[in-house]
Amino acid sequence: MITVRFDGSFEDWRNCARTLLQDSIAPHEVSWTTSNETAGLFDNDLPAPATRAKKPIRVPRQLLDELEMAARFRVEKRWSLLYRVLWRVAQGDLAARLPGDADGSELHARIKAVRREAHHLHAFLRFSPLANDDGIQHVAWFEPVHDVLPWAAEHFAERMGENSWMIATPDDGVCWNGNDLVYARPCPPAWQQRAMNTVDPGGALWKAYYESTFNPARLNRSVMENNLPVRFWKNLPEGALIPELMSRAQAGAQRDGQAERVAEKAGKRIGRAREGSG
Template identity: 40%
Template sequence: MTGMRILAVAGGYPGWRAQALRALAAGWPPDAVTWTESDALPASAAGQMTLDYAPAPPAQTCAVAEPAAPVPAAPVRISRDFAALLQHAALYRSTQRWALLYRALWRWQNGDRSVASAADHDGARLHAMAKAVRRARHDMIAYVRFQQRAGGGMPEYLAWYEPGHDVLASAAEHFARRMGKSSWWIGTPHGSALWDGQAMHLSGLPADPAAMPATADQVEPLWLAYYQSIFNPARLNEAALVQHMPVRFWKGLPEGPLIPAMIAQARAGARRVGQAAAVGEMPGKPVPMEAGRAQPPRALPSTLDQCRRCELWRHATQAVPGCGPQGARIMLVGEQPGDQEDLAGQPFIGPAGQVLDDALRRAELARETVYLTNAVKHFKWVARGKRRMHKTPGQREVEACAAWLEEEIARVKPRVIVALGATALRAVLRRAAALQDHLDAPVLRGDALVMATYHPSYALRVQGVRTPAQVAAHIAETLARARQLAEATLPA
């Protein structure tokens, strides 16, 4: 042999297949061929080896001696399973993949079918490469996170991902089926995929993640709050966590920055606390005992998140504390957080909060000047299909949260307290009280004046004598009167 032939592969598996069929037809054995990518050719190859591109040069220009093996006259036929194995292994990102694929194909063509077996040396490498490619495709489908494009336009959603192997085209087909006609773009360091809603456009050029800026995702804060709430330090298995969600994927996940802190908290003692709570809930033999001895008075938990005075914490995402300036003249007390408040951890941000915001504007009160809170700090709900429907808290739950409400009133020292609804009124006055008797009759509670009006959610469901407009108007009038009283000097 007078030289070594270089076969350059362009276009992945289809390009390799065309070159491999030409090499088989010419009878070139694997040790007479050097395989390379079309964009990674050696600079000095021209003076030492013959470079072979498609279309093939005439046979007389090849600087390779006549092969010892005869040129196969019959077409190359391989089994369907072996073809699938070669296609998957071709996506494995390695400089040796094309040489290995050609050696396996050469052995098959010469009657050695053991090359397709995982027990064979070459077959074992092919199966290992195919397995790694399938795992990389699964990881890409699992860990790609789309964000809406800033400023609108096409594509609507953007994502950046760094796959370990060339699985972009395969994974893009999955997202095209799942996302329907919504347009999206996935960029990687080795290419990009664009789906315009009807057709797929693949590019082999490296993508720039800064070329298409994404806007802030409004759902992301809710997802982060939910992710933190379902984390159980008592059941943390770091080895399993890293195995199923390797660390290299964390940087592309919204919840990725939260994971190290939660692991550190579990190591610092949260795991032991969680395990102790689980052991305390285990059933045991009942022992007759007086109620006073069985349930002695306990000190109030130091933080609201640790409160276990009632059972509402078990099914709520998180406790929702009050918010507003310390020393606010007006405090608004509602019944309990709703579905959206439970997920976000802030009071009055759902539909009822929109009604309240409108009433505050009509009363010429800025939301940031009043203190907003609820009589009950956890969301009480019942399941209706896939929705969580509000359920009125009982007297036991109101009394369990009374200490937190009293602490807020003592800390803020408002001049006027507006009770929104009957539950809030009873919680503020600490006694039975009818809402209708206090709608237009303010009462003193220590140094504060207590006023009552309807809860904003009542305006969303009212039927019968009153209309939603009348309910909203009464709320606005009560807030306006509260503002006047707060600005004035209360009598002794």
Template identity: 45%
Template sequence: MLHCIEIENHFAAWRAAALVALAQGLAPESIEWRIKEGAGHDSLSGQTALDYGETSGNAALMSDAPTVHISKELSALLHDAALYREPDRWAFLYKVLWRWQCGDRAAASPADVDGARLYRMAKAVRRAKHDMIAYVRFRKQKPDAQTPEYIAWYEPEHDVLAWAAEHFAQRMGRSSWMIATPHGAAFWNGEQLHIEARRALRHEHRCDTEDEAEALWLAYYRSTFNPARLNEAALEQHMPVRFWKGLPEGHLIPAMISEAKSGARRVAQASGVAVLGGKSIAVEAEFAQPARDQPSSLDACRRCDLWRNATQAVGSSGPRDARIMLIGEQPGDQEDLSGEPFIGPAGQLLDLAIGRAGLSREQLYLTNAVKHFKWEPRGKRRLHKTAAQREVEACSYWLEQELQTVRPSVIVALGATALNALLREKASLRDYIGKPFELEGGWGIATYHPSFALRQQDDAASDRVLSAIGEALAEARKLAASVQGEPRGVP
């Protein structure tokens, strides 16, 4: 029997209806989710990040609703994915909640089909939030009783208007403003925020009055443009073309690019720069580094060029007296932004393997062989690129310091790069997997990097990789116990 559930198009209404459906034991395939007449697919009501309330219409049934305990991570994913502009989002979110309530925790794993989709939706919404904060431009006009002091037009990819409006309301003081979008508008009168859902606007809401601050900004933007350093790919990656039409400086960019291509980039440059002949000389990586003082801190490290394109150096985490050390390859995109190791999708899979081995993060020392994120642009994304041997050698200075400080009983190398960094020589990961080897003062174990599980074609293959990592960690626990007794905190 197919059940039709009609809700307003926002998270609070879906949450209340979903709890009622769970109480009645309705499976996802037996529910047809519909948006109430007049609410519209793009209704913005109740979309603020702080709105977790229940709809009053279901209050009578809520007393019979089951108690649903979900993790903070899943809660954050559901709230963000609820803003993803997709017709079947409510049906999909209920499917994830249903699986979780039935005990299927894989629904929140990036290695699961539904989990991967949930992460993808949440990531797209978070990116849309960042873009809206970055690319909304207000234009000042003469205010009156009906017209705000500042007006902006923006076209968000997802339903993040209400979230962004809260951000601007906290930062614009008592100045009145309006942000108009194709799917609604946000109004701030200096005291109260109002979100108005409407049908799609046919024309952009433009402000034609002169703005002295904008003229000053355009003059400044022109003066800072350096045609000799123009990189179109990097420009379009950090400021996508689709945002240009909403930016005051947007109409200047094509002309400045054209001028640079027409010869402006040659101004003030010597004609012989970077054209001298020569040939490459083969040299061992350890001898390729120039003589220099050793850096006093990781943030000041310039031993290789990876720091130039990284947000920051990513250090380690965990107790300094840990008996088990885990070494990965290098930080990823999320680690580069946060400065913490193993917090991205691969880190979440590593947490699953750690749990299967009867360990916890608090007992382990986590680090990487390379401390800066090496990447290459692919559209709007930064894709991981394997570190070169010379970069691994450059970072061995920091890894040696960590080994001498922590002095772990067991070291687990996650992947081939980590194994090579630990052994200080080229080695095949396949030859070492499942074969603990002796190190000075302890043992070494080699296994797959968790990102290898993410690259598998199906769930079964991914779970086999995850099981292998868990078994390696369980072996590390046994070896640590045999060397110095049971690791701290292990029951």
């Protein structure tokens, strides 16, 4: 068994995979290990590249894009599947990329999960304004289940213009100064502390808005939790309200079309417009 040690990035994995392919080393002979993992007792490190000329490895560009996307999926031995698919395609077995194939099915399932997690980051991340002297104007804390941050954060760089911001997670972080996106892994503790301890002054207003627009008559718990997973509630301003609002709905509030305090208001009568009025 050959142990391949790399830094955990897709770029370094790709370089190592190219060497393995050129040396005709099959997937079952390889064990992938990031730099901070301990070697096994009977593992042998990847041998140094031979000096002889080797034929180039040619695979579809789209396959590399698919492998890079799937590499963001957090799972034990995530790199073994990627090399197995790459090996099979390099050997001429193009079925390895197809959803009907066992490896291809797992590959596309991981890609789908990564894209969905990126959507979650775009939809459920909340920036809080920050007043300080270091130039950062907004901060946010997020807890993704896959390594989507450096890729998905480009969404905010495109939409927030020159406004500076920072996103911190338990594993990594990004900072935008209005021109450049800086990525850090591991996330600096100072970034994490700032993102987790910043209080949004508009949080109370947002909660009032959410409660007033919550419609218990249309509550479907399974659909709601599918579109807004429970794991995100703790980091959303309205998250603390959701269990109570759902409880009210199940206790009979579904007969109202609005939240309780809104339904109790008398409202305002709108007079009939006079004929000929503009």
